[in-house]
Amino acid sequence: MSSRNVVGYHGTFEEHLDSILSDGFKPEKRKNHWLGQGTYFYTDKKLAHWWISKNSQTDPLKQKIKSNPVIIKANIEEKADKFLDLDSPEGVDYFYECIKNYSSAIKKLYLTDNEDINRCAIIDFLTRVYKWNVIIMTFEKNTHKPSYGKIDTITFDSKVIPLNVHYKETQVCIKDEKCIKSKEIEYPTKEYSYPKKIRFDYANN
Template structure:
């Protein structure tokens, strides 16, 4: 089987680091606003994890970064930056909503993040997806890290990776 290898960075508090390194991550299934579904969130770039750590209340006062080495079977990886894969997911999501409406079931979401989390959690379960990657456009890292104002129109992006199972993380190490 072909495997995809990924390196990602996770921000957390000093209190959590030892437990995560020793026992693995806890996958939170209570929050309904995870934009890539339930899972362990990594950033492709360390600076984005550092930025998240500085801005997230649960990482304070001393955020730490864990470098994660991920290996996942190619068929269990969903790259939502691939237009075809993203379109396949959109079709699935829309078909799911139509099927529910035929059964007179309506789901209302408070936010688009809730809708994203709901749909991707179902898709991951049905399609046996362990890792999802997507690039979000944003300015958090630019603002927190004090990056230069961009006058050329380029966007700051954050590549995020959602891991659904601890066992695809083959190695973890604390970044200095």
């Protein structure tokens, strides 16, 4: 059986390292996780640094944590049949085929007008059926400007030139961390600093 490999970066705090390294990750459950329940990684280290730095400043619970943000680099390897790649045409086809196979059961799930809640519920259900352990998908920021970005691409499209070029984040969700073959700790040399914005005179374009 062939396998798939991916490198992921997870932002956390220094005081959690001993627990993670000895006992593993303990992800919190949420009904709107983008790819279902599990431990999340970015494929871009800078985004992992941004995420944990942002949370240390804005999340009331994380504001109480006094230790420094750190990054865990994980080398992930899993059998191909347990790897759902929603960035490939074949992976998307397969995902919808699975939905079709269990459409009657999926209709009984708690589904809403929120795409994140729906995707989370359906992936969690299908994961129990198909035993997926690693799920990967790239999300496009086409409804708002992320704070790590220099340009408001949505406003640029509507007021300057329509280009449909937006920021993207590739997320990796793992269900069982036995697929993590190694963990490396990386200490950022400084806090994440937000980039200087690129500004356009929208009124004159």
